[in-house]
Amino acid sequence: MVRWGVIGPGGIATRFGNAMTAVDDGEIVAVSSRSIDRARDYADRFGVASAYEGVDDLLADDRVDVVYVATPHSRHEADSLAALAAGKPVLCEKAFALDAAQASRMVEAARAAGLFLMEALWSRFLPGYRRLRELLDEGAIGDPLLVEADFGFQKPFDPAHRLFDLAQGGGALLDLGIYPVQLCTFVLGLPDRVVADGVVGPSGADETVAALLHHRHDRLGVVKASTQVPMACTARIAGTQGWVDIPAFMHHPDSLAVHGAAGTHTLDTAYDGDGLRFEIEEVHRCLAAGALESPVMPLDESIALMRILDDIRAQIGVVYPGL
Numbered sequence: 242m243v244r245w246g247v248i249g250p251g252g253i254a255t256r257f258g259n260a261m262t263a264v265d266d267g268e269i270v271a272v273s274s275r276s277i278d279r280a281r282d283y284a285d286r287f288g289v290a291s292a293y294e295g296v297d298d299l300l301a302d303d304r305v306d307v308v309y310v311a312t313p314h315s316r317h318e319a320d321s322l323a324a325l326a327a328g329k330p331v332l333c334e335k336a337f338a339l340d341a342a343q344a345s346r347m348v349e350a351a352r353a354a355g356l357f358l359m360e361a362l363w364s365r366f367l368p369g370y371r372r373l374r375e376l377l378d379e380g381a382i383g384d385p386l387l388v389e390a391d392f393g394f395q396k397p398f399d400p401a402h403r404l405f406d407l408a409q410g411g412g413a414l415l416d417l418g419i420y421p422v423q424l425c426t427f428v429l430g431l432p433d434r435v436v437a438d439g440v441v442g443p444s445g446a447d448e449t450v451a452a453l454l455h456h457r458h459d460r461l462g463v464v465k466a467s468t469q470v471p472m473a474c475t476a477r478i479a480g481t482q483g484w485v486d487i488p489a490f491m492h493h494p495d496s497l498a499v500h501g502a503a504g505t506h507t508l509d510t511a512y513d514g515d516g517l518r519f520e521i522e523e524v525h526r527c528l529a530a531g532a533l534e535s536p537v538m539p540l541d542e543s544i545a546l547m548r549i550l551d552d553i554r555a556q557i558g559v560v561y562p563g564l
């Protein structure tokens with residue numbers, strides 16, 4: 242059994258708790274919150290043995306094998322560094338940090354301590370993305386040249402909400418834009434240059450963002466994200482011999498429509514339960530193998546993704562306090 246400690250019992254930690262029920266060799270044994278009542282509530286909901294106020298006791302708990310950082314972006318570096326300093330491997334939610342400097346410090350700390358660290362970019366571990374990788378490797382659409390992807394919805398402005406609060410690392414880009422951007426790097430590798438613009442809301446957080454990623458060998462990524470505009474939340478990857486349509490939601494697709502040299506067909510990539518279980522299983526695989534990072538979501542790519550987000554944010558003029 243791999244025994245997990247969860248920091249931050251909010252929305253995604255609730256999904257994580259549900260996902261864990263479908264994982265045979267894992268359990269959540271501890272949870273920490275800024276409020277003992279919220280920690281206890283989570284513990285009650287998921288049958289977690291220990292509820293703590295603050296992270297220190299959770300990190301000192303010898304039963305915790307690995308820590309899931311499920312706090313807002315602004316807390317990812319501090320919570321991950323604290324867990325690593327306590328000798329715990331870490332799965333940290335996306336976006337990995339507020340910026341590339343923070344992400345680099347997290348990776349350096351993990352490598353220096355010889356501990357596993359991974360960004361919880363769950364899309365990468367889902368059947369849809371695994372099948373997409375196979376399709377691209379098989380040359381099903383020839384040489385991929387263009388990725389178009391968007392992810393957006395309309396959320397009423399609330400200055401206290403994580404999505405809009407700069408102090409929590411708010412903004413459409415870090416929360417939603419990360420998914421279209423990671424699809425570009427997944428398919429095309431890293432970009433050489435990025436051109437971006439966006440709309441900044443009253444809190445100073447980006448509300449709608451569009452960016453053009455220019456990759457090596459003249460490949461392009463076109464991405465959009467918004468907390469103010471409903472978007473299709475789909476993606477298309479076009480190559481020299483066809484294209485793949487990823488239907489909504491592009492970050493956890495139930496199918497892929499392939500229009501290739503061999504004709505048109507739809508692949509079923511649906512799965513049961515909460516898709517977060519696939520990233521949990523990846524962490525278990527890596528820990529069992531003694532791997533310090535996942536080949537599916539490498540740490541250097543997590544840093545590179547943050548650099549792209551930094552670049553886009555700089556062009557839009559979104560600045561996080563303290564950076």
Ligand SMILES: NC(=O)c1ccc[n+]([C@@H]2O[C@H](COP(=O)([O-])OP(=O)(O)OC[C@H]3O[C@@H](n4cnc5c(N)ncnc54)[C@H](OP(=O)(O)O)[C@@H]3O)[C@@H](O)[C@H]2O)c1
Binds near residue numbers: 313409
């Ligand atoms: N993979 C996915 O599909 C997915 C989906 C949604 C979100 N996420 C990611 O998950 C992370 C958390 O998002 P969420 O939607 O779960 O947020 P959330 O519902 O607000 O939960 C975050 C939790 O972090 C704790 N926390 C610790 N320090 C905090 C601080 N300074 N300010 C506010 N909360 C603090 C809070 O718990 P206490 O107050 O009890 O300490 C809060 O409940 C983000 O990185 C987000 O991008 C991923």
